[in-house]
Amino acid sequence: MSRYTFFTVLLGFLFFVPLNAQQFNELERKLNQLEQNSIKSNIQTEVTDTSFKSNGVTSSGCRLYSDIGNLSSVITILPADTRIFIVDVMDEYYYIKTEVNQGFVKKSKINPDQSFLKKPPEVLKQQDTATRFSNKLEYLRYTYGWETAQKIFDHKIWRNMTTNMVEDSWGRPDKISRLINSGRVKEEWFYPSTYLIFINGKLIDWGPVE
Numbered sequence: 001m002s003r004y005t006f007f008t009v010l011l012g013f014l015f016f017v018p019l020n021a022q023q024f025n026e027l028e029r030k031l032n033q034l035e036q037n038s039i040k041s042n043i044q045t046e047v048t049d050t051s052f053k054s055n056g057v058t059s060s061g062c063r064l065y066s067d068i069g070n071l072s073s074v075i076t077i078l079p080a081d082t083r084i085f086i087v088d089v090m091d092e093y094y095y096i097k098t099e100v101n102q103g104f105v106k107k108s109k110i111n112p113d114q115s116f117l118k119k120p121p122e123v124l125k126q127q128d129t130a131t132r133f134s135n136k137l138e139y140l141r142y143t144y145g146w147e148t149a150q151k152i153f154d155h156k157i158w159r160n161m162t163t164n165m166v167e168d169s170w171g172r173p174d175k176i177s178r179l180i181n182s183g184r185v186k187e188e189w190f191y192p193s194t195y196l197i198f199i200n201g202k203l204i205d206w207g208p209v210e
Contacts, residue, residue: 054083055113056096062109064101065093067143067164075103086112088139095139140168157196161203163187166196 060080067073078084078098084105088095093104140149144165151158152169161169166189173189173196180186187198196206 054085056084056086056094056110058082058084058105058109059111060109062105064096064098064103064105066103067162073164075101078105084110086110090139143168157203157206159203159205163189163198163201163203166198166203 058078058080062078064075064078065071065073066075082098084094084096084098086094086096087102089107090104092107094107094110096102096105096110137149137153140152143149144152148165152165155169157166157169170191173191175190177188177190178185185198185200189196189198190209193209194206195209197204
């Protein structure tokens with residue numbers, strides 16, 4: 001029997017069943033105890049709800065990715081109105097934290113709080129100048145490890161890199177050409193002076209753009 005059902009039953013007895021003084025006091029004690037338990041439960045719920053500090057919510061159901069642009073790296077689906085904390089901005093994505101996960105979400109799926117939107121532009125510029133590179137390197141180290149992170153941070157490329165690694169190193173290409181044949185996916189990424197060839201998400205070759 002739930003607490004509220006028991007509470008209702010006790011009230012019924014209180015009003016419709018003749019009680020002696022001892023029985024009345026016992027029922028009153030139980031009602032007071034139930035009320036105290038309810039208050040404690042509400043307080044506990046409030047503490048749980050406010051322990052996570054957020055600066056935005058999801059505008060609709062959306063995918064949380066572990067890698068930018070990798071559609072197969074979905075960690076989970078966030079329901080609409082999920083409270084999130086925006087950690088960083090990377091191109092068309094926010095790097096966010098939830099109460100149980102962290103990863104990348106498309107900007108279009110997030111409604112930032114006014115406290116986030118109203119941050120003075122000069123403060124944003126100072127943060128970009130002072131911490132942009134350290135934040136980027138920290139993210140790369142967290143994702144790829146120290147040695148690989150340093151190479152990517154130095155904008156190097158090598159064979160067998162994933163598309164996400166290349167994007168972290170060189171940024172988004174100007175153009176992507178994709179051909180799918182019998183489960184084999186070939187992509188050509190075009191940058192201003194170089195094109196890259198990927199097979200099933202791995203870099204296999206590159207050359208100059210003519």
